[in-house]
Amino acid sequence: MTTVAVDANGADLGPREVAEGAIAAGVDVLLFGPAAEIGEVPARVTVVDAPVSIAKEADPARAARSTPEASIVQAARAVAAGDADALVSAGSTGAALAAGLFEIRRARGIYRPALALPIPVPGKPVTLVDVGANTEVRSEHLVQFAFMGAALVRSVLGVERPRVALLSNGEEAVKGTPVVVEAHAALAARATTAFEWVGNVEGTQVTEGVADVIVADGFTGNVALKLIEGVSQTVLGAVRDAAMSSPRSKLGGLLLKPALRAFRDQIDPEAPGGAYRLGLRRLGVVPHGRFSRRGFANAITLAARAHDEDVVGRTHAALESAGALRSSPSEAPATVPPT
């Protein structure tokens, strides 16, 4: 049976909300957090009392190093030791990354861990990778992100041969920063069964369903992800305002409400469970701190599924057959990427 290690600290709604997610998830959970606040749980959930939280630390990498008793560090250590198969931790992605790197270590042949986020665009889901782990990248990093994202989407979303694209400022192969242009050439040259290579996509195409995975450096990916959130909210807000602008519009808005609510449910950010930390020896999922139990349950369930589908092994095999593994060993203590 698959076991997921979960940090109960870092959720805005508190440790009990995370526990409710763990209870609802339906897999075995090791839950690290303040036992007194967590309260009663069924037998499938094992609570490890770990009241110290570093979720809000300004320098998460330093905090992870200097606070071995922190719940996130203990949870990561449980995964590293083989007591659990995957890690779920909300709050600072920096802390999770730092703890993940120190305790779980990079997978063999991987240059840099990355964060992937499946965005629930209705009928056209798209996974962005990297959404913030690596502010600066080299082209070989972007190449690996493509394979990592493809393996994730296949494992978690069941897309047999994901379509993979590179985010750029134009569709032509020559468009983009030198790093993007280089990555484009490298990806185009590596015919693979792991994914279908789409080429460059522009910002207009991100939510148009032309690719299942879109690759970017962590700076651009983070800006893109947050723009999608912000612009969606702005436009939906404007529709709401339009529906309040006259008695006629109000009636129209009222009649339209159930259909719009269905749309809102479809773009529920809690549905994909959070961001997926790829490139370590074990998968990590990072729910947003504001998620409810529903989001935490999804994160835990999907982390277990990705483990069962062997997303790490699948990534390695695909990178190996494409000749895109890092050649030097990655055993050395990893440097923490900028967060």
Next chain:
Amino acid sequence: MTTVAVDANGADLGPREVAEGAIAAGVDVLLFGPAAEIGEVPARVTVVDAPVSIAKEADPARAARSTPEASIVQAARAVAAGDADALVSAGSTGAALAAGLFEIRRARGIYRPALALPIPVPGKPVTLVDVGANTEVRSEHLVQFAFMGAALVRSVLGVERPRVALLSNGEEAVKGTPVVVEAHAALAARATTAFEWVGNVEGTQVTEGVADVIVADGFTGNVALKLIEGVSQTVLGAVRDAAMSSPRSKLGGLLLKPALRAFRDQIDPEAPGGAYRLGLRRLGVVPHGRFSRRGFANAITLAARAHDEDVVGRTHAALESAGALRSSPSEAPATVPPT
């Protein structure tokens, strides 16, 4: 009387549509394009027969160099020679940039021309700069973009002291690429009357009205701009779909239609006239190729207004008093930035 040089080639709807825009603009226009297709115009518009177009060339910089008879090159030359005060040219921004650089030259003390685009977010208009002229930048370029954008917004939109922000992957001063972090520090250190310094903004905040000008490198700015377009269309499409999902919803959609149309009018991309090419000795405006006469008329009117408001001189004065001018002379033939 202010005169605007306009390239009639490069519009999807053809040269006559551009001529209609020139006629509607209400300022003196030198119109370069195929006289036979342009047809009759009133006295305020002077047609210069220039049938050769390089708007669709794959390598616009090379085309601009090797095709002195091209309409865009002739239009740029007219501005450089002082026969016109500003340049309006649709089609390839690359060709416009190349022609602009060769013929009009950079303004004194400016490192790099940049493209600024005013985005008509209802009630919260925001101008992005750079949206594609400079794929890679140094921090001193971003600093200048801030001053250039502020001067534009003051001249064209009448915002007395624009709020200026830097696009990053986090609000904290330490967030971003090294170039962004450096630019943040440089901008924070330069108290100026030219604008109010907001600091970093994330993607979620771009359409929230927290800044009048948002600065980014041309790669990120271009991705951001196109994401705003794409996500707006996706969400509005989903609302339309929701309004077709049941008889009840259909009635609701029908009642809401006028209010939603008003919203669509507010986000009309033709309203701001296009992208503004800043940093040359004369202002340029680049309407989108798909614009109608309305967009061209706006581009020509606003180009004239920006000239009358002395956006170039204002930028120079603000940069000078902030000590942010480039010290070496910019008289040498400029290199063409990547497009």
